[in-house]
Amino acid sequence: MKRLPQALGIRARLWLAAALPAVLVTLALLWLFMDRHERNLAEAVADRVRANALQMASAAEFGLFVGDRQNLQRQVNQLFESAPELLGVAVIPADGQYRVVAGKLPAQLPPFSDEVITEFGDVLTVSVPVHYTAIQMDDPFALTPALRAGMAPRGLAGQVVVIYDLDKLRGQRRDLLIWAVLVTAGALGLASILSALMASSVTRPMASVSKVVEQIGLGHLHERADVEAAGPLASLSRGINAMASRIAMTQEDLRQQVAAATRELRLQKEAAEQAARIDALTGVASRRAFTERAELEIQRALRYSQPLSVVMVDLDRFKRVNDTYGHAVGDAVLVSFAQALMHEVREVDMVGRLGGEEFAVLLPGIEGQEAVRVAERMRQAVEARALTVGGQALHFTASFGVADFDGVDVNLPGLLARADSALYQAKHTGRNRVVYADDTLPAFEDTRPA
Numbered sequence: 001m002k003r004l005p006q007a008l009g010i011r012a013r014l015w016l017a018a019a020l021p022a023v024l025v026t027l028a029l030l031w032l033f034m035d036r037h038e039r040n041l042a043e044a045v046a047d048r049v050r051a052n053a054l055q056m057a058s059a060a061e062f063g064l065f066v067g068d069r070q071n072l073q074r075q076v077n078q079l080f081e082s083a084p085e086l087l088g089v090a091v092i093p094a095d096g097q098y099r100v101v102a103g104k105l106p107a108q109l110p111p112f113s114d115e116v117i118t119e120f121g122d123v124l125t126v127s128v129p130v131h132y133t134a135i136q137m138d139d140p141f142a143l144t145p146a147l148r149a150g151m152a153p154r155g156l157a158g159q160v161v162v163i164y165d166l167d168k169l170r171g172q173r174r175d176l177l178i179w180a181v182l183v184t185a186g187a188l189g190l191a192s193i194l195s196a197l198m199a200s201s202v203t204r205p206m207a208s209v210s211k212v213v214e215q216i217g218l219g220h221l222h223e224r225a226d227v228e229a230a231g232p233l234a235s236l237s238r239g240i241n242a243m244a245s246r247i248a249m250t251q252e253d254l255r256q257q258v259a260a261a262t263r264e265l266r267l268q269k270e271a272a273e274q275a276a277r278i279d280a281l282t283g284v285a286s287r288r289a290f291t292e293r294a295e296l297e298i299q300r301a302l303r304y305s306q307p308l309s310v311v312m313v314d315l316d317r318f319k320r321v322n323d324t325y326g327h328a329v330g331d332a333v334l335v336s337f338a339q340a341l342m343h344e345v346r347e348v349d350m351v352g353r354l355g356g357e358e359f360a361v362l363l364p365g366i367e368g369q370e371a372v373r374v375a376e377r378m379r380q381a382v383e384a385r386a387l388t389v390g391g392q393a394l395h396f397t398a399s400f401g402v403a404d405f406d407g408v409d410v411n412l413p414g415l416l417a418r419a420d421s422a423l424y425q426a427k428h429t430g431r432n433r434v435v436y437a438d439d440t441l442p443a444f445e446d447t448r449p450a
């Protein structure tokens with residue numbers, strides 16, 4: 001199973017990296033704030049309700065002392081209307097003869113003497129005693145009513161009772177909590193959005209660069225990363241673009257080198273093939289080229305019932321030439337001999353060197369005596385040739401065996417064998433002559449002039 005961090009995408013990881021610390025810090029601050037403020041708020045509420053009652057007690061002191069109920073009622077109403085969480089406010093003189101009330105009072109009032117705060121259900125009652133202090137003055141006409149009434153200079157004038165709706169007080173705390181949670185949630189939402197934007201500003205160019213790299217990897221070397229849109233990855237994008245350009249250039253170089261090498265190889269191969277088809281010494285067709293052409297002409301002769309002849313030619317006593325004059329002279333004789341043959345044949349004919357001093361001539365379109373006449377012409381041309389060696393003329397002759405393609409021997413070996421047989425007969429009946437391989441003719445026809 002994948003570990004969680006591996007399963008997360010880059011965008012989610014960046015988002016977490018940016019948002020997680022902010023979320024944790026904000027939640028910790030919220031918890032601290034709530035914990036601290038809860039206690040402070042409870043104390044503040046207690047202080048406030050007590051302060052309200054003490055303020056009222058102070059304000060009511062003179063009214064209680066002089067018994068000014070009208071003024072006391074105005075003060076009580078004022079306090080009652082000042083805060084919505086107040087259920088009732090009352091001022092009661094020490095002799096209990098009257099009560100100045102705004103709102104409602106509990107059935108059971110707390111005792112006069114002490115400052116009392118009681119909580120019962122959803123009601124919080126604060127009772128504060130009101131004391132008077134008579135001021136001694138020099139002017140006997142300015143005596144206070146209390147002094148005039150023979151009262152003690154300091155004493156209990158009455159009490160102030162203030163009743164709060166606890167639910168409303170708690171509601172204030174609840175409102176504060178909701179407000180704090182909403183502000184925190186808003187801050188976290190804002191932090192999340194900013195983190196997502198930050199993560200996106202990095203992952204968007206990364207995705208774009210990754211796509212380009214993937215395309216380049218697939219061989220699309222013309223793909224380029226958008227450097228302007230890459231933001232923080234601009235230098236990476238430039239590097240990738242430069243790399244792709246270099247790869248494309250190298251690939252183009254390689255392609256051109258391969259094309260040049262392939263061209264060169266093809267030319268060499270063609271040259272080698274051409275060389276294999278031509279005999280290097282004499283310039284006539286090689287054995288391979290002659291054989292291929294002869295096979296072709298046999299097929300043509302078979303299909304169209306056209307005449308075809310082959311002449312086998314062999315230099316007479318050539319070994320003696322080599323032995324007497326050396327191999328180089330022998331080569332020169334071979335070249336001259338081949339030229340004599342070539343000179344006597346048509347464009348459509350083919351002279352080939354089958355090996356050593358053994359040659360063959362392919363004569364398409366003619367047969368019988370016509371072929372014998374061509375061979376005779378060649379024989380005479382060879383005989384007429386001479387090389388000057390050491391100031392002396394060197395003559396040479398050749399023997400010829402002629403065979404027709406008669407449809408009996410339908411392949412080249414058969415045709416060549418019959419021509420070779422005629423050549424053999426020419427050799428054994430005196431050389432420098434043409435023998436026609438035809439059963440109807442005499443076995444050894446001497447074509448030499450008498």
Ligand SMILES: Nc1nc2c(ncn2[C@@H]2O[C@H](COP(=O)(O)OP(=O)(O)OP(=O)(O)O)[C@@H](O)[C@H]2O)c(=O)[nH]1
Pocket residue numbers: 281314315316317318319320322326327328329330331334355356357427431
């Ligand atoms: N100089 C040279 N000699 C070659 C070449 N190829 C074959 N020979 C020689 O040709 C000679 C052929 O001799 P043989 O087969 O005995 O025939 P021949 O001497 O011509 O006698 P006949 O054919 O019976 O008239 C050999 O001495 C070969 O060495 C070549 O390319 N150059």
